[in-house]
Amino acid sequence: MLESLGERLEGIFRKLKGRGLLKEEDIELALKEVRVALLEADVNFRVVKDFIQSVKEKATGKEVLESLTPGQQVVKIVHAELCELLGGSQxxxxxxxxxxxxxxxxxxxxxxxxxxxxxxxxxxxxxxxxxxxxxxxxxxxxxxxxxxxxxxxxxxxxxxxxxxxxxxxxxxxxxxxxxxxxxxxxxxxxxxxxxxxxxxxxxxxxxxxxxxxxxxxxxxxxxxxxxxxxxxxxxxxxxxxxxxxxxxxxxxxxxxxxxxxxxxxxxxxxxxxxxxxxxxxxxxxxxxxxxxxxxxxxxxxxMGDVLSLIEKTQSAYNAAEAERLGKKILTESFSFEDLRDQLRKVRSMGPVENLLNMIPGMKGKLKNVKVDESEFVKVEAIIDSMTKAERKNHNLLNGSRRRRIAIGSGTTVSDVNRVVKQYVEMKKMLRMFKGGKFRMPGIPNFR
Ligand SMILES: Nc1nc2c(ncn2[C@@H]2O[C@H](COP(=O)(O)OP(=O)(O)O)[C@@H](O)[C@H]2O)c(=O)[nH]1
Ligand SMILES: [Mg+2]
The missing domain is CATH 3.40.50.300 (P-loop containing nucleotide triphosphate hydrolases)
Structure with a gap:
């Protein structure tokens, strides 16, 4: 949806954001490109004209030119005008x-x-x-x-x-x-x-x-x-x-x-x-x-559609489940069983590429990436082959247990090793999350 327009605008603004101070000509040139991009997206020409005019008026104000990150300011103005164009208040x-x-x-x-x-x-x-x-x-x-x-x-x-x-x-x-x-x-x-x-x-x-x-x-x-x-x-x-x-x-x-x-x-x-x-x-x-x-x-x-992503996630979870998971994270008892639940939730939300594309900074970078959904199935099979105790405590997973799990799940020992390693990494990340050190990369701090 609106992908090609998005790509065009991203390209235009990337150049702009890379600059230090913006001269009026820079904005002029960028807006010319925005105009072409909108017309090519089949936006009504009168709408385009008003849009560009309105952005120009706001962007060439003194404030903007004196700002530290003028490129970002322009994007912000375009964002606000775009919201208005799409219908303003919700x-x-x-x-x-x-x-x-x-x-x-x-x-x-x-x-x-x-x-x-x-x-x-x-x-x-x-x-x-x-x-x-x-x-x-x-x-x-x-x-x-x-x-x-x-x-x-x-x-x-x-x-x-x-x-x-x-x-x-x-x-x-x-x-x-x-x-x-x-x-x-x-x-x-x-x-x-x-x-x-x-x-x-x-x-x-x-x-x-x-x-x-x-x-x-x-x-x-x-x-x-x-x-x-x-x-x-x-x-x-x-x-x-x-x-x-x-x-x-x-x-x-x-x-x-x-x-x-x-x-x-x-x-x-x-x-x-x-x-x-x-x-x-x-x-x-x-x-x-x-x-x-x-x-x-x-x-x-x-900028990615963080809110849509959250909404998608929420419709797959119910509130009680989310709370349960939140508690797990706080008590650090996030087990393999929870991981398996998570995977099932993610899979029920539809193709993983769609979800990834909504994450800020990811858009467009995933053109040729195909998420291998069979990998999910494999991870689930591996977790299924663990005993209850093993799912609760990964420290039990010695060499012979890993061999048994590999045979039981129709995978290899190195598959099992990888899953365990990923799980440990994930636990670490959740701890950071808890400590407030975790930040989503790439979310611009303006809106
Ligand atoms: N891809 C896609 N197809 C749709 C969408 N909405 C409707 N269609 C399809 O468009 C065709 C016509 O839809 P229909 O509801 O019968 O239109 P009606 O004649 O206005 O009642 C059907 O084949 C629908 O499946 C949509 O959002 N996306
Ligand atoms: Mg009909």
Whole structure:
């Protein structure tokens, strides 16, 4: 996501940061390059113009030139402006819940933009938060769309209201179906209703009329425009038109995992005035992220996305587990069993490369690095082959025990030696952590 723009900007700022004092020409030149990089990322040209102007005004102020680390100051200004561009404050990016449930959310957009998938993803997200969502198959254009939503609902165990309900007696229109669904949700104590609607290949009046009618009958608290990030500036135009015609509270940008250059993400807020609320990062149902302007800006500028990393880690841990581990670290009783738990957690978080890329300073350095996940499996096998006592106390692991473990796990003695050594190193590091000496390398001290 936005990788190539990030790389370009990192390159530009690396040069800048290497300098001592910055002259106005240096900033001028760097901003020219930033301008080209943004345009190449398909950011709306008017947005780029305002952006550069705003950075220039702030960067060429006297303060900056007298500063000790002017390069860093410029990056800081660009970071702040980028946050602003991506949507500024985060609070407005949340879905506003209706004071009287259910909260109705209407998903609109062109065909193929990802409405049906995103409806199900969103329902999954609410369900994980402990709410009781219901999906509504209000796309009556294509029968396949109803089947698709019923299938997706089944995967996340969320009920789907459709005209396939046994004994369904509602009238035929999508607007009436949506209104019926809201009534049913109220009866069944469902607090979130997500309407999946029909799209067309392009915007037309018939589509707009149908959506308006549904909006009037179902009275959604939020209407979200779903747009495909891969279409770049087209997605921005679509968002603007839908907002003018129907009115939307926010945008979901899908397919951010593709080779979208990022132009849409960087232009939508300033062109439409509506924030991006979520981004879709894959076809799977758990691949929907809340949109955090600040984090994306940091990611683009190569500072790494520490917060996303922490959030990812937290969703794999539960709080109790984290506390248990924290205690272990403090008492230095971190055992092989804990190590094995850790490995399982890391593996459940997805490909290790993705996680590493979020660490500050790592981005871009891992181009050709493939983390060998089979190595994890090996370590687990080795730990599995230890006795309970050995897992608690590595000092027991003499030569013959190591040989036995190697045979038991189908590895070699040198594999076992390596794992033990790594474990000892890790324990040492945890001790440093405890002593407060441990610092993540590469985190800039400004923000
Ligand atoms: N890679 C990727 N594919 C997506 C994403 N969201 C949706 N899709 C795919 O895009 C296609 C169209 O999605 P669908 O939800 O049916 O679009 P709709 O016509 O607007 O309802 C499907 O193949 C989805 O799997 C996403 O965030 N990333
Ligand atoms: Mg659909």
């Amino acid at each position: 609070s407005e990016n949340r879905i506003k819940l209706a004071p009287n449930p259910p909260t109705v959310i209407m998903m609109i957009g062109l065909q193929g933009s990802g409405k049906t998938t995103t409806s199900a993803k969103l329902a999954g997200l609410f369900k994980r938060e402990g709410r009781r969502p219901m999906l509504v198959a209000a796309d009556l254009q294509r029968p396949a769309a109803i089947d698709q939503l019923i299938t997706l609902g089944g995967q996340i165990d969320v009920p789907v209201h459709s005209n396939r309900e046994p004994g369904y007696q509602g009238s035929s229109g999508a607007a009436a179906l949506a209104a019926d669904a809201v009534k049913r949700a109220r009866l069944e104590g469902r607090d979130i209703v997500i309407l999946d609607t029909a799209g067309r290949l392009h915007i037309d009046q018939a589509l707009m009329a149908e959506l308006k009618e549904m909006k009037d009958s179902a009275r959604p608290s939020e209407t979200l425009l779903v747009a495909d990030a891969m279409t770049g500036q087209e997605a921005v135009n679509i968002a603007r038109t839908f907002n003018e015609e129907i009115g939307v509270e926010g945008v979901v940008l899908t397919k951010m995992d593709g080779d979208a250059r990022g132009g849409a993400a960087l232009s939508i807020k300033s062109v439409t005035g509506k924030p991006i609320k979520y981004i879709g990062t894959g076809e799977k149902l758990d691949m929907l992220e809340s949109f955090h302007p600040e984090r994306i800006a940091s990611r683009v500028l190569g």
